[in-house]
Amino acid sequence: MSRTIPAQRRLPAAAPLPQRRISSSLRLKRILRAWQLYVLLTPALIYIIVFKYWPMYGVQIAFKNYNPAKGFMDSPWVGLTHFIRFVNSYQFGQVVGNTLWIAVLGLLVAFPIPIILALLVNQLQSERFKKFTQTVLYSPAFISTVVVVGIMFVVLSPRSGLVNNAIQLAGGEPIFFMGSAEWFRPIYVISDVWQNAGFSMIVYLAALAGIDPALHDAAKVDGASKLQRVRHIDLPGIMPVITVLFILAIGSLLNVGFEKALLMQTPLNLSNSEIIQTYVYHAGLQQAQFSYSAAIGLFNSVLNLALLLFFNTVARRANQATLW
Amino acid sequence: MSLKTSTINIDTPGRTVGPVRPRPKLRDRYGDRVFNITATAILLLSILAVVYPLYFIVIASVSDPNAIYEGKVWLFPSGVTLEGYQRIFADSRIWNGLGNTLLYTVLGTAISVSTILCGAYALSRKDMPGRKFLMLLFVITMFFDGGLITKYLVVRDLGMLNTIWAVVLPGAVGVWNLIIARSFFEHTIPNELREAAQMDGATDFKFFFKMVLPLSKPLIMLMIMIHVVAQWNSFFDALIFLNDDTKYPLQLVLRNILIQSDVSSSGTTGGDIQSYAAAQRIAELTKYAMIVVSSLPLMIALPFMQKHFTKGAMIGAVK
Numbered sequence: 001m002s003r004t005i006p007a008q009r010r011l012p013a014a015a016p017l018p019q020r021r022i023s024s025s026l027r028l029k030r031i032l033r034a035w036q037l038y039v040l041l042t043p044a045l046i047y048i049i050v051f052k053y054w055p056m057y058g059v060q061i062a063f064k065n066y067n068p069a070k071g072f073m074d075s076p077w078v079g080l081t082h083f084i085r086f087v088n089s090y091q092f093g094q095v096v097g098n099t100l101w102i103a104v105l106g107l108l109v110a111f112p113i114p115i116i117l118a119l120l121v122n123q124l125q126s127e128r129f130k131k132f133t134q135t136v137l138y139s140p141a142f143i144s145t146v147v148v149v150g151i152m153f154v155v156l157s158p159r160s161g162l163v164n165n166a167i168q169l170a171g172g173e174p175i176f177f178m179g180s181a182e183w184f185r186p187i188y189v190i191s192d193v194w195q196n197a198g199f200s201m202i203v204y205l206a207a208l209a210g211i212d213p214a215l216h217d218a219a220k221v222d223g224a225s226k227l228q229r230v231r232h233i234d235l236p237g238i239m240p241v242i243t244v245l246f247i248l249a250i251g252s253l254l255n256v257g258f259e260k261a262l263l264m265q266t267p268l269n270l271s272n273s274e275i276i277q278t279y280v281y282h283a284g285l286q287q288a289q290f291s292y293s294a295a296i297g298l299f300n301s302v303l304n305l306a307l308l309l310f311f312n313t314v315a316r317r318a319n320q321a322t323l324w
Numbered sequence: 325m326s327l328k329t330s331t332i333n334i335d336t337p338g339r340t341v342g343p344v345r346p347r348p349k350l351r352d353r354y355g356d357r358v359f360n361i362t363a364t365a366i367l368l369l370s371i372l373a374v375v376y377p378l379y380f381i382v383i384a385s386v387s388d389p390n391a392i393y394e395g396k397v398w399l400f401p402s403g404v405t406l407e408g409y410q411r412i413f414a415d416s417r418i419w420n421g422l423g424n425t426l427l428y429t430v431l432g433t434a435i436s437v438s439t440i441l442c443g444a445y446a447l448s449r450k451d452m453p454g455r456k457f458l459m460l461l462f463v464i465t466m467f468f469d470g471g472l473i474t475k476y477l478v479v480r481d482l483g484m485l486n487t488i489w490a491v492v493l494p495g496a497v498g499v500w501n502l503i504i505a506r507s508f509f510e511h512t513i514p515n516e517l518r519e520a521a522q523m524d525g526a527t528d529f530k531f532f533f534k535m536v537l538p539l540s541k542p543l544i545m546l547m548i549m550i551h552v553v554a555q556w557n558s559f560f561d562a563l564i565f566l567n568d569d570t571k572y573p574l575q576l577v578l579r580n581i582l583i584q585s586d587v588s589s590s591g592t593t594g595g596d597i598q599s600y601a602a603a604q605r606i607a608e609l610t611k612y613a614m615i616v617v618s619s620l621p622l623m624i625a626l627p628f629m630q631k632h633f634t635k636g637a638m639i640g641a642v643k
Contacts (some may be wrong), residue, residue, distance in 0.1 A: 031453045036528035037446040041458065044443025047497045048465055054478050055470025061477075071481070072474075117370065120363040135630055136371050140378075142622040144557030146575045147615050150582035154384075154611050155377055162380050165395035194374065202634055225355040251467060259560050263583055277472070284473040285564055297471030305468055 062295035082295035091279065099275040102188055102261070103253045109189050111249055113197045115242060118204035119230050134205070137198030148195055149263040152187060153178055179268040188264065192257065203245065204238055211237040243315050251308040254300050276300045385409070385612035389605035407606065408613030418614070420570060421577035425556060428573055432492035433551040439497050440547060441540070444505030445532055448513070466499045479565055490565035491573065495558075501550060508543045509536065546632045553622060578618055582611050
């Protein structure tokens with residue numbers, strides 16, 4: 001309030017202005033008074049304008065024939081040509097199918113496991129074991145995707161890999177995991193769980209820590225077993241967090257794991273490992289078909305957004321139904 | 325149910341002081357024991373599943389490659405050799421990549437953290453006109469973005485291709501991190517404090533730098549760690565934006581050696597098969613050692629970082 005007045009000459013408390021009469025000059029005054037806040041915000045704002053909104057503006061090239069010399073704006077319009085070409089291309093079914101496969105499989109397997117782990121860890125008696133489990137389970141999250149895929153290649157190697165040594169010890173034939181299309185999805189999902197389940201667990205543990213212990217005590221008095229308490233106290237207690245994270249997971253359903261899929265690709269597993277985004281990368285950046293691949297990227301984004309909006313509506317309806 | 329337990333309460337002897345703890349029914353106690361055993365078993369198995377592959381990599385990195393090929397390495401290293409590590413330390417690509425990564429990590433983290441802290445603080449101030457609209461501008465980008473191709477074209481139009489800026493700028497501000505920082509400020513900086521400071525003539529700048537930042541050390545630590553880990557581990561921006569391999573960060577160098585060579589080297593046969601196989605085995609050994617060396621720094625820092633990350637998860641959950 002008295003920011004512009006030196007401390008010595010501070011006025012006695014000024015009468016508050018009546019709230020009703022917010023004139024435009026007062027509004028301007030408020031904006032001017034906050035100028036330093038806008039300055040603080042400026043770098044972040046410039047960032048999203050340049051690296052988020054400018055590319056968004058450039059998405060129009062999906063409907064144009066992008067010409068580097070002419071830029072986003074002046075390239076000639078071609079309508080839906082690129083979308084039609086993509087839908088009619090022989091890769092369309094394969095690429096979209098692969099994307100949905102690993103997305104849905106990932107959601108079904110990788111989403112519930114952290115919840116189960118958190119519920120179990122939360123019930124552990126020993127604080128030290130609890131902490132130890134937490135640390136160990138989430139340590140792989142700090143290993144880079146490159147190294148995780150590197151680990152896959154060495155551990156699953158057909159000649160010297162750990163897994164194939166075990167298979168041979170058991171009398172089986174070695175399997176060329178990274179070079180076979182049908183193994184791509186299982187390896188992808190298992191490695192996802194291996195790397196990220198522990199880290200995702202932390203959020204649920206934080207939510208579980210917020211559950212009122214009195215509920216557990218009351219249930220104990222009523223003779224509820226541990227399993228019953230987990231099912232009827234812990235699980236409902238973290239349900240809001242689960243819902244939010246589920247919607248967020250849906251929201252990035254078609255975007256996650258792109259880097260890993262790209263790294264895991266070998267010429268031999270391409271029929272299952274080429275997903276929409278790796279296809280965009282290959283067609284766009286390696287073959288310089290900018291407009292065509294931008295159209296495919298846009299297709300992916302719109303599909304993703306539609307899924308998010310759909311599930312958000314579903315969740316809202318469901319919540320309203322179960323609110324009491 | 326409650327009637328029964330209250331009977332037990334009365335019957336429980338020797339408990340006159342403190343909260344009365346009913347003795348659970350025998351059936352439930354048995355059930356709880358089964359639950360405890362199952363839970364512990366599942367968690368122990370999970371720990372094993374996480375640790376064993378990593379442990380194997382470590383012992384394999386110092387084992388005789390022939391022993392690995394013959395499947396003799398399971399629990400202990402066999403025929404200890406440090407050749408894999410020697411090769412790494414002699415490999416200039418690794419050192420160069422490490423140097424680049426350090427540079428990108430320091431610069432990228434500094435840019436990201438300072439931008440996020442300043443921006444998030446401004447957005448946390450409820451008295452900033454237009455706050456809701458500005459926040460919306462950020463949130464929109466979480467749900468819709470222009471995609472890989474247009475991002476690439478923008479970076480190219482900015483003339484940043486093959487420069488350090490292409491690695492540190494395009495991903496500098498994660499909106500999720502901005503939200504975490506904003507809710508931290510909202511929850512930990514009381515309005516009264518700001519009003520008092522303003523009474524004493526502190527400007528927004530002064531208040532932010534002299535009061536807010538010193539009070540936000542846990543947040544600053546968290547943000548620094550998030551970005552250090554992310555930069556250290558990232559490879560994709562470097563892959564698409566850099567084409568000069570002397571500028572490659574460590575992860576991209578690793579990718580080229582660990583993953584790419586696995587596919588391409590199977591086609592190149594030079595010299596006799598014997599020496600080729602030997603070279604192949606040494607290459608495998610180097611890979612194990614490389615995985616260890618590149619992951620070690622973060623693994624060592626992990627116990628120190630854990631506290632902050634757990635806190636961060638809670639701030640995120642509060643949101």
